[in-house]
Amino acid sequence: MFGTRKTWDLGHAPCLQELWKKDISLDASSVDFLMSDGEDDGSFLSLPTAAFSQRPSLTAELTETNAPSQQLLIQTLQDKVCEFQARLRSEEVTRHLLLQQLQQQSVQEKLCGGGGGVQTLQEERLSAPPTGERALQPGDQPSDRLICPEEEQLVTRLRTQVEELEEKLLDQTQEVERLRSELGATDLEKQLELLVVENEHLKQELKSWRSSELQKLDAAAESCSCSHCPHSQDAESLRREVSRWESQARQRERRLAELERELLEKSSRVETLHRQLDDSTRQLDDGRRQLEEARRRKGEAEQTLSLRLQECEEELARQAAAPPRVKYVTQKVEVESADSQKALAEMQTKNAALQEQLSVQRQLLRELETQLHESQRTCAQLRTQILVYEGEMERAQGQLEAEMQNLEEEKNRVIEEAFIRAESEMKAVHENLAGVRMNLLSLQPALRTLTCDYNCLKRQVQEFPFMLDKAINEAKQEICQVISEVSSTNQELLRKYKREMNLRKKCHNELVRLKGNIRVFCRVRPVSQEEQDAADTKTMLSFDSDDDAVLYLSNKGKMMTFELDKVFAPQATQEDVFQEVQSLVTSCIDGFNVCIFAYGQTGSGKTYTMEGVVNDPGINQRALRLLFSEVTDKAPDWDYKITVSMVEIYNETLRNLLGENPTDKLDIKMNPDGSGQLYVPGLTEFTVQSPEDINRVFELGHMNRATACTNLNEHSSRSHALLIITVSGFNSATGNRTQGKLNLVDLAGSERIGKSGAEGSRLREAQCINKSLSALGDVINALRSKHSHVPFRNSRLTYLLQDSLSGDSKTLMMVQVSPLPSNMSESVCSLKFAQRVRSVELSSSSSRRHENSSTSSSPTHDSVELDSPPVTPVPLPISRASSAGSTLSSASRTPSSSRRRSQSQLSTGRLKLTA
Numbered sequence: 002m003f004g005t006r007k008t009w010d011l012g013h014a015p016c017l018q019e020l021w022k023k024d025i026s027l028d029a030s031s032v033d034f035l036m037s038d039g040e041d042d043g044s045f046l047s048l049p050t051a052a053f054s055q056r057p058s059l060t061a062e063l064t065e066t067n068a069p070s071q072q073l074l075i076q077t078l079q080d081k082v083c084e085f086q087a088r089l090r091s092e093e094v095t096r097h098l099l100l101q102q103l104q105q106q107s108v109q110e111k112l113c114g115g116g117g118g119v120q121t122l123q124e125e126r127l128s129a130p131p132t133g134e135r136a137l138q139p140g141d142q143p144s145d146r147l148i149c150p151e152e153e154q155l156v157t158r159l160r161t162q163v164e165e166l167e168e169k170l171l172d173q174t175q176e177v178e179r180l181r182s183e184l185g186a187t188d189l190e191k192q193l194e195l196l197v198v199e200n201e202h203l204k205q206e207l208k209s210w211r212s213s214e215l216q217k218l219d220a221a222a223e224s225c226s227c228s229h230c231p232h233s234q235d236a237e238s239l240r241r242e243v244s245r246w247e248s249q250a251r252q253r254e255r256r257l258a259e260l261e262r263e264l265l266e267k268s269s270r271v272e273t274l275h276r277q278l279d280d281s282t283r284q285l286d287d288g289r290r291q292l293e294e295a296r297r298r299k300g301e302a303e304q305t306l307s308l309r310l311q312e313c314e315e316e317l318a319r320q321a322a323a324p325p326r327v328k329y330v331t332q333k334v335e336v337e338s339a340d341s342q343k344a345l346a347e348m349q350t351k352n353a354a355l356q357e358q359l360s361v362q363r364q365l366l367r368e369l370e371t372q373l374h375e376s377q378r379t380c381a382q383l384r385t386q387i388l389v390y391e392g393e394m395e396r397a398q399g400q401l402e403a404e405m406q407n408l409e410e411e412k413n414r415v416i417e418e419a420f421i422r423a424e425s426e427m428k429a430v431h432e433n434l435a436g437v438r439m440n441l442l443s444l445q446p447a448l449r450t451l452t453c454d455y456n457c458l459k460r461q462v463q464e465f466p467f468m469l470d471k472a473i474n475e476a477k478q479e480i481c482q483v484i485s486e487v488s489s490t491n492q493e494l495l496r497k498y499k500r501e502m503n504l505r506k507k508c509h510n511e512l513v514r515l516k517g518n519i520r521v522f523c524r525v526r527p528v529s530q531e532e533q534d535a536a537d538t539k540t541m542l543s544f545d546s547d548d549d550a551v552l553y554l555s556n557k558g559k560m561m562t563f564e565l566d567k568v569f570a571p572q573a574t575q576e577d578v579f580q581e582v583q584s585l586v587t588s589c590i591d592g593f594n595v596c597i598f599a600y601g602q603t604g605s606g607k608t609y610t611m612e613g614v615v616n617d618p619g620i621n622q623r624a625l626r627l628l629f630s631e632v633t634d635k636a637p638d639w640d641y642k643i644t645v646s647m648v649e650i651y652n653e654t655l656r657n658l659l660g661e662n663p664t665d666k667l668d669i670k671m672n673p674d675g676s677g678q679l680y681v682p683g684l685t686e687f688t689v690q691s692p693e694d695i696n697r698v699f700e701l702g703h704m705n706r707a708t709a710c711t712n713l714n715e716h717s718s719r720s721h722a723l724l725i726i727t728v729s730g731f732n733s734a735t736g737n738r739t740q741g742k743l744n745l746v747d748l749a750g751s752e753r754i755g756k757s758g759a760e761g762s763r764l765r766e767a768q769c770i771n772k773s774l775s776a777l778g779d780v781i782n783a784l785r786s787k788h789s790h791v792p793f794r795n796s797r798l799t800y801l802l803q804d805s806l807s808g809d810s811k812t813l814m815m816v817q818v819s820p821l822p823s824n825m826s827e828s829v830c831s832l833k834f835a836q837r838v839r840s841v842e843l844s845s846s847s848s849r850r851h852e853n854s855s856t857s858s859s860p861t862h863d864s865v866e867l868d869s870p871p872v873t874p875v876p877l878p879i880s881r882a883s884s885a886g887s888t889l890s891s892a893s894r895t896p897s898s899s900r901r902r903s904q905s906q907l908s909t910g911r912l913k914l915t916a
């Protein structure tokens with residue numbers, strides 16, 4: 002029953018061999034059932050045939066080596082092995098029962114007298130098991146572990162790893178394929194090739210176009226060789242255009258070359274990656290081949306195992322059929338146990354070798370996994386790079402296409418325009434050419450005529466130098482003659498001009514003389530708002546609308562008529578007044594001395610007429626401005642210098658209003674140079690050149706006048722203010738010199754204070770005022786009466802104005818009249834005085850700057866009842882001020898700070914102190 006056994010060849014199934022060997026070595030109870038064939042090389046395992054008796058299909062299943070899937074086969078095999086183990090355990094139980102039966106039989110035989118050796122043997126075997134094996138005891142349960150759990154786990158892990166590896170391999174292969182398809186290196190290369198081909202094509206096209214266009218243009222240029230022809234300009238512009246296109250094409254070529262280089266680099270990188278992928282694939286293939294080999298071996302081992310199992314089953318069947326031979330079997334088991342141990346050891350050795358192979362396979366698998374991960378990472382990077390490169394390539398390609406498109410369009414447009422322009426111009430040129438040819442044909446006879454003319458002209462040209470010399474000489478003579486004539490004419494004209502100038506001067510003088518050397522104007526000031534509110538404003542004055550020289554005055558019921566040179570009504574403006582005065586002012590430029598007085602009682606408007614107000618200046622400022630404009634007009638021929646002095650006469654005392662110390666008294670003296678001229682030592686003169694200078698001078702004069710008195714208004718009423726303007730001219734062309742003096746005098750009030758019984762200082766002021774006004778009246782009366790003696794020296798005023806009152810001087814007296822009824826008697830006095838003065842005519846024949854030595858009594862003014870003071874008849878010529886330097890040195894140095902400031906402003910300005 003135990004003599005039959007099944008044998009499997011495990012030589013090609015190391016895993017199963019290992020499994021079986023391990024199980025056998027661990028379970029001694031299976032020794033009796035798992036016996037190795039002593040003749041094989043350890044690759045065969047013998048199992049009790051009975052173990053397979055209950056599962057005949059196992060062999061057939063194990064031999065299914067041609068299963069479609071190795072994994073399925075392994076799994077099936079494992080299941081079968083487990084099942085087989087369970088059956089083996091049941092067989093062991095069965096064997097144990099058989100042994101018990103055998104023991105019982107032997108006991109019975111002993112009792113019957115035979116078989117004692119067998120019992121002893123059996124007992125010995127049971128009591129003394131062989132080395133390394135546990136003796137099978139009665140009642141022992143069969144072993145539960147024919148395959149150890151570690152091996153199961155190992156097989157499972159191996160299987161799992163194999164599965165994973167295969168999956169990864171599959172994924173990797175797919176990835177490689179996908180990468181190959183995605184990389185599209187060939188597409189890029191194709192694109193590149195296409196671009197290169199397109200570029201070459203464009204280049205050739207451009208070259209051919211350029212050559213054809215240039216040929217056309219050259220032909221056109223040759224056909225029209227004129228330098229002014231627009232074709233040459235067009236050709237030039239087209240050449241420039243072509244060169245620009247060429248430069249752009251070169252830039253694009255360079256860009257293309259860069260792209261090619263980048264593509265080559267990327268291709269080389271892809272190649273490297275492909276190589277790495279191939280290496281990985283090869284390694285995976287190797288691993289797969291090894292795995293296939295292991296599977297194949299396993300299949301073979303399974304096949305062998307199934308054969309042996311079948312044999313074991315047969316053997317078990319035979320043993321079961323055979324009569325019981327317990328002793329032999331036992332002996333055989335004992336004998337065969339040594340062989341089994343040997344086979345077991347060999348199997349263990351093989352098992353260890355297989356373990357090593359397994360560990361090597363695992364290591365290999367790990368390496369392959371690592372490589373796979375590396376490859377995956379590299380693939381991911383490469384994919385990213387490829388995406389980036391593709392994007393760049395697409396962009397570059399898009400740009401290139403767009404630029405090429407633009408270039409193409411631009412090129413076509415330019416060519417079309419050039420063609421159109423060239424055609425139209427060619428047409429025009431052809432037309433012109435045809436016209437020119439026609440003209441040429443028609444001009445040929447004319448050319449012949451011209452040739453004859455040319456020959457004549459040539460001859461003339463040859464003779465021309467002689468003719469030219471002759472003509473030049475003649476022209477020179479004529480020019481010299483003309484120059485001498487022009488020069489003489491010029492001289493004549495200059496002489497006439499001088500004569501005309503003198504004539505104009507004489508005419509002007511005559512005009513002034515005809516108007517009267519002493520002219521008297523009257524101005525009636527308006528009634529102010531306060532006067533209208535305060536008193537009776539019924540005016541006693543009336544005007545003749547037809548005659549502006551008549552004034553009517555109703556006084557005490559008696560109508561008086563005054564005839565003057567001009568009467569200004571209250572509504573007359575400053576400008577109206579100055580219009581009548583300005584001819585006198587301009588005669589000053591011609592070298593005449595002019596004197597303008599403002600005469601009248603206090604508050605009648607003298608200061609208003611002479612000085613005016615800020616916004617509406619009077620005669621003083623207007624006269625200076627007129628002088629400036631006149632001398633400016635005459636500037637090319639005449640060089641004029643205008644100087645200004647300001648003097649105040651208060652209580653017969655002369656004060657210098659522009660000096661540093663206005664309280665100092667000035668004196669009128671004979672000039673020590675023997676010229677017989679009068680001069681005022683210390684009188685300050687400022688040269689003025691602009692209206693701003695005038696303003697500064699007036700400001701300083703006012704300031705000094707205010708400094709010298711406590712109440713300026715009262716003081717101004719009691720003093721005479723003189724503005725002395727000297728105009729010196731020099732004509733560089735004629736060498737003529739002129740000097741005129743304009744005296745603008747704001748006289749003190751003329752009211753009869755003396756009659757009111759004033760005392761003290763007011764009496765003295767009144768006496769001085771009346772003295773000077775009386776002296777003025779005497780002088781005018783003496784002049785009118787052509788007295789041999791004119792009492793200039795009776796007052797400071799007349800003495801100072803001597804040269805402006807005598808000779809061919811011109812005098813204007815502006816009689817100011819108040820319209821108020823309360824001032825009527827004073828107005829009558831003023832007007833009577835004015836009318837008497839008007840009747841005086843200064844004699845131009847009388848010598849200037851000389852006063853009569855006779856001491857005729859001067860007639861007193863009706864309204865001035867003070868006696869004239871005795872005068873000393875010493876004829877003294879008056880001259881202008883002495884040097885300022887002496888004035889400044891002699892003057893006391895105590896001016897107020899404000900005055901000093903104004904003085905310094907004047908000094909630093911354009912005003913100059915006259916030396």
Ligand SMILES: Nc1ncnc2c1ncn2[C@@H]1O[C@H](COP(=O)(O)OP(=O)(O)OP(=O)(O)O)[C@@H](O)[C@H]1O
Binds near residue numbers: 609714817
């Ligand atoms: N034509 C005029 N239009 C407007 N106002 C005038 C005119 N004439 C004089 N006045 C005004 O009358 C007032 C007295 O004039 P103004 O001071 O000139 O008199 P005056 O004769 O100079 O006096 P005094 O002798 O005291 O100096 C001033 O307020 C002045 O503005």
